[in-house]
Structures are given as C-alpha cells and as structure tokens.
Amino acid sequence: MxxxxxxxxxxxxxxxxxxxxxxxxxxxxxxxxxxxxxxxxxxxxxxxxxxxxxxxLLPPPHQVGAEVWKGLFGQAVTSKRSLVYHAYITFKGTMMGFGLGIVFGVALAMAIVRFRVVDMSVMPWAVISQTIPIVALAPMIIVVSSQMGLTGRDLPKAIIAAYLSFFPVLVSMVKGLRSPDQMQLDLLKTYGAGEWATFLKLRLPASMPYFFASLKVAVAASLVGTIVGELPTGAIEGLGARMLIGSQFGEPLIMWAALFASAILAGLLIVAVGLVERFARARMGVPA
Amino acid sequence: MKDTLNPQPPVIEAQGLQLVFQTADGPVQALKDVNLVINRGDFVSFIGPSGCGKTTFLRAIAALEHPTGGTLTVNGMTPDEARRKRAYGYVFQAAGLYPWRTISGNIRLPLEIMGFSKAEQDSRVARVLDLVELSGFGKKFPWQLSGGMQQRASIARALAFDADILLMDEPFGALDEIVRDRLNEEVLKLWARTGKTIGFVTHSIPEAVYLSTKIVVMSPRPGRITDVIDSPLPKERPLDIRDSREFIEIAHRVREGLRAGHLDD
Missing domain, CATH: 1.10.287 (Helix Hairpins)
Structure with a gap:
C-alpha cells in the first residue's frame, strides 16, 4: 500500500x-x-x-479504456480486430529480437573483454550504431532482407529489435565481465586456472547482476524496435501496424488503443524479466 | 646430527633476489638482494612498513610476481613449476569469497578447477571445514557469516587441496583485535596439526612474535631484509605468553630492526 x-x-x-x-x-x-x-x-x-x-482529437480516458477492452475481449483472440492477436504478433517479434540481441550482445562482450583488438575496433562502432535513428534504418533492413530472399517479416523485425536490444546487454556485460578485481583474478591464478576456467567460474557469474539489470532495458528496447519494424511498407499485423492504420485512417481510438496495448505488453514483459531476475538472484544467494 | 644425516632441502630458498617494477615514474626497486632460507615446518612472518616488499616477496613465491634477478626456488623448483605441482595455498587480506557460492561451494572452487572427483571434493570440503571449525556452516552464503568466519573459510579454501605451503598476506589485517587474537590461536593450532610451512605477512609486531618460529624484518626503499630472528619461544603458545620476558625481548628486537631500517633512509 x-x-x-x-x-x-x-x-x-x-x-x-x-x-x-x-x-x-x-x-x-x-x-x-x-x-x-x-x-x-x-x-x-x-x-x-x-x-x-x-x-x-484527444480521446478521453474512458473512451480509450472502452476501446482497449473491446479490442482485448470483444472478439475471438484470433480475429484480425483483436488486440490480443496483434499484441501476440508483436510479442513474438519482441522475443525473437530480444533473444537475438542477448546472444549477439553477450558474444560481442565476451570478444571485447577477451581481445583488446576487438575492444578497440568494434566498441566505437557499437556506440555509433546506436546514434543512427532506427526509424531511418528499419525500412532499409526490411528492403535488404527481402532482396536477400528472406520472405516474411519475422526475421527483419527481429533484426531491428535486436539492433536496439543488443546494446544495453553489450555495455552491461563488458562491465560485468570486467568486474572481478585483481585479488580474485590472482586467487584463480594460484590454482593454475586457465582462461576458460576463469571465465566460467569467475567472470561469468560475477557479470550476472549486470546482465539482469540490462535485460529490463533490453526487453523494452526490443519492443520499441519491433513496433518500429511493423510500421513501414505495408505491414498489416502487430501493434505497430495497428497504430499506423489508426493514424492513416483517422481513427484515433484505434491508435490510442494500440498504444495502450503496447504499454501493457511492455509492463508485462518487464514484470516477467523482473521475476526471472528474482529467481536467479535467489539461486545465487543474494539476500532477499 | 639428524639434520646432517638426512638433510632436508629447504622449502623456499631465495638468493640475491631482485625485483624491479617498471612504473610511469621510472623503475621502483621492490626487492633488493634478498637472501632467505625457509625450512619445512617453519612459521615465517614478514614484518615491515608498507613498501618494504614483504607482500611482493610472498607474491614472488606464489609466482604472482616475477623476480628480475637472483634465484628463487620453491621445493627445489621454480615458483611457476611449484604452482603446477599445487605446492601452496594463498590467503589474501580480504576473504574474497564468491558471494554467489555457499561456503562449501567456495571451498570446492579450487578442487573443481584442479579436477578432483565429486566424491573427493565432498570429503575434502568436509575435512577442511572441520579443520577451521566451520562444520555446519557449509550451506550458508558468505554474507551470512561474520568477517572472522569468512576469513576462516578462505583459509579452509587454501587448505582444501593439501598444499604443503600456506602463504598468508595480512589475512587478519581487516579484523578487530579480539577476533584477530582468536584466529591467531587457531592458526597456530592448525599449523601444529598439519605441519605445514607458513609464510605470513603482517604489520603487527605482537602478531609476528606470537605466531612465528622465524621473523623476517624488512625495510623499504629499496625493499630488503634487515634482520632475521629465530624465535626461542616454545611451539606450544598460550595467549598469555605475550606477557613473558622472552616475548617482550623478541618484540623489542623486532622494533629495533624496524627502526634501524628507517635510519638508513
């Protein structure tokens, strides 16, 4: 309370x-x-x-609420008019992008921490990549991936989402993998531990708090990326497409309902990540 | 006579040891012409002001630093070889337990890295927990233990793989005096029971005198040995031995040695 x-x-x-x-x-x-x-x-x-x-021009809260309610419960969830259906499409894209972003972010962080060359050559580009507006980049990614013969929008959407979500993971993991102090590294040296053992036994577990802190940012970024990926070039499914349709056809209620649906989705995702984090922290012996 | 018939090789032997650090301000001589012999079963304390090279010397024995001149052997091998033979356990000033592992899990860490079998790990963890009187705390996480108990756990971790040599770098420096007294007593008991060779860095004169069979007094700029005192105190040492005349005499000599080191400045 x-x-x-x-x-x-x-x-x-x-x-x-x-x-x-x-x-x-x-x-x-x-x-x-x-x-x-x-x-x-x-x-x-x-x-x-x-x-x-x-x-x-601006629908009052009760109208938006009624529209969201209608969108969620007014029809079968498989209907094209159902917000649940569109939210599921967006959720799917978000999760794919999130997974891709985590894999890419963690792998790149490992390489950066291990190889000084990668640190010096790749890290600046990772930072620069985030200064490019994703709205400008998204249509290009979609066009290029269809040129490469990738049908469907799932993969390009996931790539756009991953483009946004890998970065917080990367930055946090670099910090996390470097967090063990000299004494802890020396201790492992006295055991004759190799690089791989040092990574598995020390660096990786030590980076976990940083990792989970980054996941909340990453999942939100992934959702934004997915929605942006649903905007351009005639997508008809997903909350992003819904927002665009609402705006193009002058139906502010549809737009606002989709906006709120994505806010609810974001909230649920962050709560879910929080639960995973709590579970992991409990497993790692952090006092509650 | 026994020694001449069956001469035991020294555990640690340093001859003309030099160690120079290259820093941004130019070279710093951390150790200069260090000669020292440590025999099996010795309890050797290194005492001196900061910058005297006592920690550097301990780290050189553990192959964490590499000498730039002279020779240093551990069990007749180079420090690097000795590490591969698991010759020593190292205890740092901070317990440095992994917060995400239980006490047992922390003690298990070196055993996992060295590839002991699961059953062997379990029995060794139980044995060293008992040795440092932490039986029953194996399932606790480090934050649930006091600072003194954490340091005992880190000693157990260093003992788990049966190294002959225990190197301790100001292990009780961060603890209060009451806890420190108790742990000193326990370390002596542990030493008596296990017969290990112990190298112990400290900046406390009473601690050095109370624990050691051999006290190495060092002085800074450049780091060097100014005095080596073989303690006449008996092996059995109750805490109140610190009020005895012999104890006070040794402490006095250590203090003189430290002062002499400073006169050279």
Missing part, C-alpha cells in the same frame, strides 16, 4: 489533466459544428459532447 499510494496519486493527476486536455482539444470541433448549424452552445453543453466523439 505504501508503494501503491504515490503511483496512484500520480495516475489520478494524469487522468485529471487528460480529461481537461480532452475537453479543451475536442471542444473546437463542437463549436465548429454549432457554428455551422447556426446555433450557440454553452460550456455546460460542450463538455458532454467532448466525451463521446467518434474521431476526437
């Missing part, structure tokens, strides 16, 4: 501001309608009308 109260307070504040903004933004349409009809409306008449428009 002590933790929920501040969060709920902020939530209440956001909802109040949101309603105020919805009234303010949607009122323009109501006044225009009245002017065209040659009538006048009072403020008391305007406010209810800002709450129920089909295509509001």
């Amino acid at each position: 002590n933790r929920a109260l501040p969060v709920l307070t902020v939530l209440a504040g956001i909802i109040v501001l949101w309603y105020a903004a919805a009234v303010w933004m949607n009122a323009t349409w109501v006044y225009d309608q009245a002017e065209r009809a040659g009538t006048t409306v009072t403020l008391a008449e305007v406010i209810p009308q800002t709450m129920v428009q089909d295509r509001p």
